[in-house]
Amino acid sequence: MAAGMPIEITGLSKRFGQVTAVDDLSFTVEPGRVTGFLGPNGAGKTTTLRVLLDLERATTGTATFGGTRYRDLPRPLETVGASLDANFHPGRSAKQHLAVYATAAGLSKSRVPAVLETVGLSEFAGRRVGGFSLGMRQRLSLAYTLLGDPGVLVLDEPVNGLDPEGIRWIRGFLQSLAHEGRTVLVSSHLLSEVQQSVDDIVIISRGRLVKSGPLSSLELEVAPRTVVDSPDRLRLAGALDQAGLEYTEDGEGFVVDEPDPGRVGHAAFVAGVELSALHRVTSGLEDSFLSLVGGGEQA
């Protein structure tokens, strides 16, 4: 296995005519950790990864592996394994597909059955890819990334199309790759898909960096609030108004912009309002994520 090295994106911009897909983006992905590269569809994730892998040209800025551009890596497949889209020639078998690229990269033929075994496709090795399900294609795509036993893995939406068992498997697998010291960058448009396996997050929206850091830092993004309800909502609303608390009404009562339920309870007590519910809600990571990318309503 090659050593994991950091992925360094510096001042990266990519414009397609008038459209700016990636806008002055900078972040670093460290080895030994799984990093989630997150953002809604169309945020510029895939474009960033394509520029990183020299499939597209940056308008300005650089994207390197420990300072070296992809095309300057002496042995690219043994340094970086990447899967961007599950595209194959439908007429080739899984084994043939991998063998074609093993030859191009000068890798040992024994790597082909080895990686097929790793992703659980051994029994389909001789089948034409044209008949593969989306999940099998995802696995074959992953097998391609592992062909050169690289120290860096770049995976674009690897969870897409996997069944629940496959999702559980890939989570554990990504963690084990990182524990071996590899750099693992996984993109997704859904935080919930990857939140159980990532250590760090990089969030982009409309081509710009919104947040990067450990996953736990996301929890601090949105303050906890208090949910309160009463058989007499009209009087409760009056009590909250009197105490100067901001709130919104929803199905289960009022959601108050106040982290301390004690203060909300006190306001009700002072006004003599009977309460049927009073508890604190910490917003989920997904809420924090959505509020950061501005893509959704507060749940």
Add this chain to the structure above:
Amino acid sequence: MRAVRALGSEFQKVFTTRMWWLIAILLVAYVAFLAGGFGAFLGWTIENPDAAQTTGNNTQLPPGMQLAPLLYSFASSVGYVFPVLLGALAVTGEFRHKTLTPTFLAEPHRTTVLSAKFVSQLVVGAGLGVVAFTTSVGTGAAALAAFGLDTELDTSDTWALIGRGVLAMALWGAIGVGLGALVPNQVAAIVIVIAFTQFIEPILRLAASLNEVTAQIGQFLPGAASDALVGASFYNIAAVGSPEALEWWQGGLALLAIGVVATVIGGATTWRRDVS
């Protein structure tokens, strides 16, 4: 070293899909039908001149035209469309199936990949040439022998013609790569190959031959250059060929130049573009 690996990978790409033998089967069927059929027909008319006369057809070969080389050259004069197609598909297929992504991840130097395609299709084209001439010589000589005519297989001229024909087929494979790089849309590339080789070029050759000046240009048309390289073609007796013809080596250089120029231009344009 990288060039050798890229070349190996390109050969693997050709032989791990079904297209190559589909093309080979069509080539054999087409050449066998024309070389064998035309040989049998001409053999019959020579053996039965009276019967042939009564059909009202002028089946006389032009003076100095030998039958054997004409039949054998069907391999390249009509078969050249097949290596061009296979060469073009080697490039357009990567665009169509979006396999340029894994290809360029394994070898980020795009010029190395395109050069490997050029060289591999030269070799594959030569292979198709061997298949085509085996077919045309097999069926053509059988037809000639059946009517007691000279197969001319004992002359070095015949074998030199076959050798030049195999070279022409190799160069056509490389031209296919250039075309595919210029026109990455697979359907468009196939339409261009068929329309140009079967329709446009024969008409251009005929039109060019009508005038002294255009005839000079017409001899550089790829089909004309190819026939000049091989040294015989049914286009010559079909009176479609230009009266002007290049030397065989000039024809070969013209074909090579067409392939190289198309590949270089394609390599500097579509092949350089963002892959998405």
